[in-house]
Amino acid sequence: MAESDSGERTEDPTAKKLSDARNKGQIARSKELGTMFVLIGSACAMLLMGDELVSALAGAMKRLFSVTREEVMDTTQLFNIVGESVLTVVYPMAWFFAIVALAAFVGNIILGGYNFSWSAIAPKASKLSPISGFKRMLGPQAAVEFIKSLLKFFVVFFVALSLLAGLFEEILGLSLETIPTNFGHAVNMLLWMFLTLACSLIIIALVDAPYQKWNHKRQLKMTKQEVKDELKNTEGSPEIKGRIRRTQYEMSQRRMMQDVPEADVVITNPTHFSVALKYDTDMGGAPKMVAKGADEMAMHIRTIAKEHGVEIIQSPALARSLFYTGEVNQEIPEELFAAVAQVLAFIFQLKAHKQGKGRKPVPLATNLPIPDDYRY
Template identity: 35%
Template sequence: MLSMDLQYFSGEKTEKATPKKRQDTRKKGQVPKSTDINTALILLIVFIFLFVYAAVPAKFMQDLFYETYINYASLSFTVEDTMGMFQGIVIQMGIVIIPILLVAALTGVIASMVQVGVLFAPEVIKPKLSKINPLKGFKRIFSARALVELVKALLKIVLVGTLAFGILWMFRDDLLMLGLYDVLDGYYVVSLLTGMIGVASAILLLILAIPDLVYQRFDHEKQIRMSKHDVKDEFKKMEGDPLIKAKRRQKAQDLAMQRMMQEVPKADVVITNPTHYAVALKYDDSSMTAPKVIGKGVDYMALRIRKIATDHDIAIVENRPLARALYDGTDVDDEVPEDLFRAVAEVLAYVYRLENETKQRGN
């Protein structure tokens, strides 16, 4: 008991984050996300796309060399001609590069959505003076997290470099013969090797990113932990919010009203006032010691109860004093009070007699 009290007053964060705390941190953009996953997926999809797309850059390079050595060589290099030449090259390069950039951007968006879902957190991009504080920046550079990131980066460089060297070594004969190929054949050999290195490196980085994602989620859970005092304060604030209380009461009333309306078709009789009040009664001598109120309402709700009774052929009996007494003196699921037994019994006897007469006439 003493240790629990010490934890409470010391503010030690031992409790898991509440749903509200998770929602608040998510609104601030604080979500468990691995940038390594995004980077690896972007590299993988882009290099796979380049395998399919390789012919387009090849055609562009071929046309560029042709234009350079055949058409541009005959130009008089004035300012206008030079600007026109560069504009044409830039436009053509844009047409070639834009699809690659779009694939990379779309992959990055999808990778982020897979990790954190749809999230718009404008607070993340708000300017904060603390972000340009040199002291805090210095602390970040020499923090334990920065050291871990440095080790991770060095490990990636070594592993990816080793992988790339291994692939180049496997195709060393083709590389040595590269000078004997024509331009297009040489381009396709280099493109194939580049694509293979890119895809293999991306898969390796993706495998290495899985532990990072696990760590990011573990670290996020640790960062958003709460103390017992925080949990208690949050609960008090939520309970004390009039809007939340009102919403809860309204929701509870709606659910209770829905359940009540589902029970009304099971009633034996509905006693009315005749328009302002309606009380639905049910009696089963095998399971009940007294008739039970299974629904009641006033004004519009009374109208709905009468409508349901009419639709289900339930007897409606007008008895103003009894309807008002039942409405004021009972709640839904209550048994009829003893002082109203006689009046209710007379009504039920009347209803049962009508039902018997109807059955006899039907026979």
Template identity: 40%
Template sequence: MSESSAQEKTESASPKRRREARERGQVPRSRDLTTALVMVAGAGLLISHGGDIVTGAQQLMRSSLTIDPAVLTDSGQLPMFLGQTFGKAMHLLMPVFIGLVVMAIVAPMLLGGWNFSAKAFMPDIDRINPLTGLGRIFSINSLIELMKSMLKLIVLGVVAGMAWWSTRSELIGLSSESTNQGLAHAGMLFTHSFAFLCGAMLLIALLDVPYQIWQYEKQLKMTKQELRDEYKESEGRPEVKARVRQIQREMSRRRMMEQVPTADVIVTNPTHYAVALKYTADKTRAPVVVAKGADQIALAIRELGKQNRVPILEAPPLARALYRSTELDQEIPTTLYAAVAQVLSYVYQLRMYRSGPPPVMPDIGDVPGGELDEK
């Protein structure tokens, strides 16, 4: 039971698995979204350039039908005439063609982003294996895709039928109109019907996009064992270990700096060391080191203490002793009780001082572990 549950893909994909999937060219894509956006772009381009295309097509047909008979019999002029006619036709359709090509390239990037994978073009034995191919053909995914395609055909067919039915009287009346009026009216009816199809395709795409994202996440899911194996593999890499240690140090430093404003006093070297102490009589037996640092970190502790009006006392021997002997969130050693007691007494007197002579800063003197070092 436990073995089968361990093999179930219940865990979300790790960043490494997602990265490897993208390298293989495996990203979420929705063909329906691409089709819908290309259709909408085509409708917009036809609406904006349709009049120019129809006018140009009429002129092109007129010039083609009024061709000089001499051109047809001249083997040198006929290819030139056909080339010019083809060039004019391409010039008319070029804006629509370019717009559709651009949308066909951009639309897939809206889901999954830009991704070029050389591995996707490399030969894969599984792709040409007949057994694997049969497995793909008769898989559940293939059945679902077949049902989706049939459903899309039904929906689009119904929408097209409704669009045609709503304009049936106008379609019948086209025969009684002049050629120019009939062409313009037919173009309007075509645009109307095509807009209905675009709306239906957009609705299908809005349903397909969440499904494709869900299907993609499902394909990338991992078993608990795969996650454990990947973690072990990653942990063995020196660069990953170094990065983890760096993140841990940054998080620890951030938490430490958050404790500086709550300190009772900051004891300094004055430049090389800074140690922030906090004493809560009902919670700890002795003062606790809530922050400490050397050089730049010591400077940051002092600056943060000034901003939050934490008393700062220069006592080089005591600062060195505290820095060397006590870790973060630990109580000070008994050998430093007397010196720290003098400091806290002075700080409490400062808090109560209102008028009269201010309290005298204590002379800490030498303390165990406070000897000078190379700093």
């Protein structure tokens, strides 16, 4: 039962899965949305540039059909006439194709965004396989495409029938109009009918776009095991990560223990916490914490300090404050400067006394100036 469950694709695709699919060219695309934009763009382009394009074509044809004998015999002049006629048509045609190209571009990126992938255009044997072709023809996707085709047919048929019924009298009235007025009227009517039919595909696009987005996500769904495997591959196995963390901790502890003999003083709790401090009088600045530890580590710090003659001072409140607020290899918090300064002054006076350079210092105060926010 567990094996069966692990094979079900119930998990949403991860960000990495979506990114990998995008790199392979697998993104949500709606052909209906692209077709709708192209048709609407073509209709709008014809309505915007139609008059200018017809005028340019008419002018070009009129000029080409009125070439004189002398112009025909003069090849230089003939080529100039042809070039001028073509140039008059280029401008409106360029605008027409630019509008259609823009509509096609927007229609194809509006759902899945812009994406280019060499993997998507690379030849694949599965695309040439007859068996894969039959599976695509008879699979669920083919059934969906068939339903969409039927829906498109009925929507366009209904809209076209409604247009013909609504414009029936206007169409009959074209025979009563004079030439060429009736031609212009008919063309204008056809263009608006074409735009209306193209807009009817919005209904299909509104159905197809969400379906394609849902289907794309469904195809990329993952099993729980795949999610776990990806997590291991991207972030590493939890066992390995735990081993690395333990190794890093052990290395940092060894480095910390190596710095204890260089400390000026070790402040203890006296049993639970130990904090080793060093103050470099030549460099100035604030005292630095070189080591800290609790329980067994605290005992180990005190043992090393005794072996190397580092002074050990018992100050439970200050030891707790330094342990919880300070970081190893960092300067102590500014709020504890006054308390630590008294400890260091006592230590330096004690060292001088032991060397015969001064008198014995006054015992360290038990109530050191520690702010209430730094008491633990």
